[in-house]
Each structure stands twice: as structure tokens, then as C-alpha cells.
Amino acid sequence: MSQQATEQVYGHYIGGEWVDGDGSTFESQNPATGETLATFQRGTEDDVDAALEAAEDAFEEWRSLSYIDRAEYLWDIYHELRDRHEELGEIVTKECGKEISEGKADVTEAWHMVEWAAGNARHPHGDVVPSEVAGKDAYMRRKPRGVVGCITPWNFPVAIPFWHMAIALVEGNTVVWKPAEQTPWCGQIIAEMMDDAGVPEGVFNMVQGYGDAGAAITDDGRVDTVLFTGSAEVGQEIASTVGGEPGKLAACEMGGKNGIVITEDADLDIAVHSAIMSSFKTTGQRCVSSERLIVHTDIYDEFKERFVDIADDVAVGDPLEESTFMGPAIEADHVEKIRRHNELAVQEGADVLVDRFELEADEIPDGHEDGHWVGPFVYEIDYETDLRCLEEECFGPHVAVLEYDGDIERALEIHNDTPYGLAGAIISEDYRQINYFRDRAELGLAYANLPCIGAEVQLPFGGVKKSGNGYPSAREAIEAVTERTAWTMNNSKEIEMAQGLSADITTSEEQQ
Numbered sequence: 001m002s003q004q005a006t007e008q009v010y011g012h013y014i015g016g017e018w019v020d021g022d023g024s025t026f027e028s029q030n031p032a033t034g035e036t037l038a039t040f041q042r043g044t045e046d047d048v049d050a051a052l053e054a055a056e057d058a059f060e061e062w063r064s065l066s067y068i069d070r071a072e073y074l075w076d077i078y079h080e081l082r083d084r085h086e087e088l089g090e091i092v093t094k095e096c097g098k099e100i101s102e103g104k105a106d107v108t109e110a111w112h113m114v115e116w117a118a119g120n121a122r123h124p125h126g127d128v129v130p131s132e133v134a135g136k137d138a139y140m141r142r143k144p145r146g147v148v149g150c151i152t153p154w155n156f157p158v159a160i161p162f163w164h165m166a167i168a169l170v171e172g173n174t175v176v177w178k179p180a181e182q183t184p185w186c187g188q189i190i191a192e193m194m195d196d197a198g199v200p201e202g203v204f205n206m207v208q209g210y211g212d213a214g215a216a217i218t219d220d221g222r223v224d225t226v227l228f229t230g231s232a233e234v235g236q237e238i239a240s241t242v243g244g245e246p247g248k249l250a251a252c253e254m255g256g257k258n259g260i261v262i263t264e265d266a267d268l269d270i271a272v273h274s275a276i277m278s279s280f281k282t283t284g285q286r287c288v289s290s291e292r293l294i295v296h297t298d299i300y301d302e303f304k305e306r307f308v309d310i311a312d313d314v315a316v317g318d319p320l321e322e323s324t325f326m327g328p329a330i331e332a333d334h335v336e337k338i339r340r341h342n343e344l345a346v347q348e349g350a351d352v353l354v355d356r357f358e359l360e361a362d363e364i365p366d367g368h369e370d371g372h373w374v375g376p377f378v379y380e381i382d383y384e385t386d387l388r389c390l391e392e393e394c395f396g397p398h399v400a401v402l403e404y405d406g407d408i409e410r411a412l413e414i415h416n417d418t419p420y421g422l423a424g425a426i427i428s429e430d431y432r433q434i435n436y437f438r439d440r441a442e443l444g445l446a447y448a449n450l451p452c453i454g455a456e457v458q459l460p461f462g463g464v465k466k467s468g469n470g471y472p473s474a475r476e477a478i479e480a481v482t483e484r485t486a487w488t489m490n491n492s493k494e495i496e497m498a499q500g501l502s503a504d505i506t507t508s509e510e511q512q
């Protein structure tokens, strides 16, 4: 599929073939203009069934290849992602509305992950473990789990699929993937890359569609591991269904209600810059975006003034323009969800500092009147423990400024008072405060003197509490798609046991 929208209806990719479904279709739309980009088959249980069968059939042959041979297919994809950087970055921007530097960064993050997974094929795997018994060699070895079901979100429509699939494939699993229904065009392109790279039939399968197709994947007994990145509601449902099935595993990375602690010892330039980036980049639609700024009373007024000044002014506009800071929200329903969160804050007593929810007509670029526009919403509220607006993720440019008085312990109390625990940051010049935050913040991803967005692929990615179980991305994902075997081999002709256990077999005759 090229960059031009066409009349064609794009299908699923199952068992190495492009296939149509039952004829029902859906469209991908550009959230900045409302224009239709392309039409796709909408997957059903039958399509998922065929994809799972293909994945199961392909598993034995795929697992029997060496790591290095499996990785070889991915190197082709790595080069294609790099060669088509500009073009694919634009497609990401057109389909999910992220401004163009973010569209391109999404593609860059994808090839970083492919590079990590394919490069890892040549690295040592597992451990040689000493045995108590000199004649024994013990190793830790890994085996692929089998069929991996991947469900990915729209906000990183190229990067996150590779977080899941690059590692699952190199480790010897086969894959059935459902891209987000908002970004099927990116899904189509990734499937074309797998096809071009000659990935053997059935090893990689893609079914386009909605949550019903996703559920058909995650609920099926043929799936050994589910890799999910997306909302907490769906993730929790998957984790609880899959958790009840012996032998099956779900690695889920979900949302956050991320906070930035700005102490009395903060450098305010760094504080304001980090807070603006974390709250409004990607129009607040990152699971690592920040929705709570926890600011010490000594610097509160100055921080607030500077933050509000910029929030009032950040450039919302055509995401294809390099001068744009924030593109649109993904879809009309999401704009409504953001509206409800803004209203909830007001109902709970918020004092609104910036309300650009309804943008001025001249802020909306020409020809983009049908886009899903929304601007920053900033409010202050007295911190209390049971405020829903401080607990529920909005996933938009919606942020609370909270004043605290006291020491770093107090800041952490407020910071940790959320059901989530994905990403967060501290802004301070005092290393003791920084280290306290590092050790006590309930988070999977923690930053000092930086925004809380922008994790690199070679780091673990994932959260604690309601945010997930910390598997997806790089090394940790290997745990989710493989089984470990503790393998011990005897080099002696005698059997000798550990722990002093007797290996003697006595007979009843010897007993008498």
C-alpha cells in the first residue's frame, strides 16, 4: 500500500495470503481532516480461527530454525523501515494525528526495536549455572511458548507492534496480530513488510478489525501468550480471563495517571519544559503522558504562571506542519471523553487556569474543520485523596496543578495516591530528593529532570499497580514469550545427587 488512498478494500493477512473476510468493512480516517484514507475488511471469529490455525501449523517449522536464521527476516524489515522513514512517518501522522516529528519518531522506535530483537539473536542466551555436583553441567535454556496473540494501540501504530512481534518472532513463536481499528493502514503496511521479507507462511498473521476480533484472539485456547498494550479496562479484562487459564500468560501494558513532582529545589526552566512536554506532546494521548503536576508551595506561583503562559499558547494545528506542537485527538468519541474529564474536574471543585477545549475558529487550519480538535485544559485543585479527577486517566491534554507544602515525603504521598503506576518524574537539584523519589515512587518508568515520556526500547517498559505487569518491550518481553528450562546434564557414569541426597538404591534383601 502506498501513500495514496485508493478505492481498494484491504484484507487480512493469513497463512501467507491476503484474504477477504465476510464482506463487512470499516474505514480508516485522518483525525486532522476527517477524510477517509482507506477501507479494510472487518475481522470476524472465522478470520481469527483461520489465522490461529495457520499460526499453529507454522510453529514447528519456525521454532526449528536457529535464532540467527529467524532474525535474518527481520533485518530486511529493519532496512525497509529506515529507507521509508519519511514516507512512513507521514502515514503515521495522517492516520493517528501525531505531529510529524512524532510520526517519524514512531517509525524510528520501531526500527530500534527490530534492531534490538534481531541483534539479540547473536548475543549469548541464558545462563550457565554451577551445580553442587562437580560432574553436572546446568544451564538455563528457553523455548518459545507457541502462538502469541498481539493486540496493539493506535497511538504508536508502528512502534508498539514491533515491541510485541519482533521479540515474539525471533524467540521462535508464531504470531496473530490485531492492529488498532483506528490505524489499519499502518497495520497493512507492516503486514506488507512481513510479506516482502518472505516471513514463512503462517508465522505472521494479521486480522484487521475491532474489539470482537481482539477478544476472539485473546480468548482462544490455541494462544499461549497474549501481549496487550492499551486501555486499563480492556487490559484488566484480558488479564483476568487469561489468568484463569492454566499455562496461558498475558503481558499487559496499560494506562497511567502519571505525575511530575516539582520540588522547592527545582530548576524552573527544566520544570516548565518537562511539564509541557509530558502533558501536551501527542495531545496527551500517551500512556506515559502526565496529568498531575505536584508543585512545592515555595515555587508554586512562579511555576504556575510560566506553565499557564505556555499552555495558553502552544501551537495546535496541522500535524503535517513542522511548526505544530499538538495535533488533533484520535476520534470524535475521544474528544467527548476528554470533555467529560474536563467537566468532572470542574464538578469536583477545580479552578480552571486554561481552557482551550473548544479552540478558536482561527486556530483550526484551513480545510481541517472536520478534524477532532481539542486544546490544553489546565486546572488547579486542592489535593484530596478521593477526587476522581486525580485518579481516572483522561488520555488527553488535561492536567492538574497541585500545590504541596512540606518535604519530599509529602510530595511522594500525593504522587503515589493513584491506582496507576506507569511513568513519572521529579524535577529537583537536590540528589537526596531525587533518590528518595527513585526509591519510593510507585512506578515502572521514573525520570529525574526530564519529561516522563520518551522511553528508549532497550529499557524495560511497563508499570506497576493498575498500569500492568511490566513485561512489554525488549528484554522483559522475552520472559512473556518463552518458557525457561533448567537443564542439567551428568558427565559422570555415576549418579550423584545434590543436597547430600543418597543415590543408593537398597533392596529388601540388603535391609535384613
Ligand code: UN1
Pocket (backbone or CB within 6 Å): 109, 155, 156, 285, 286, 287, 288, 289, 452, 453, 454, 455, 456
Ligand atoms: C505509550 O505511551 O503508549 O516512552 C507508549 C514513550 C514511548 C512509548 C510510549 N517510547 O513515550
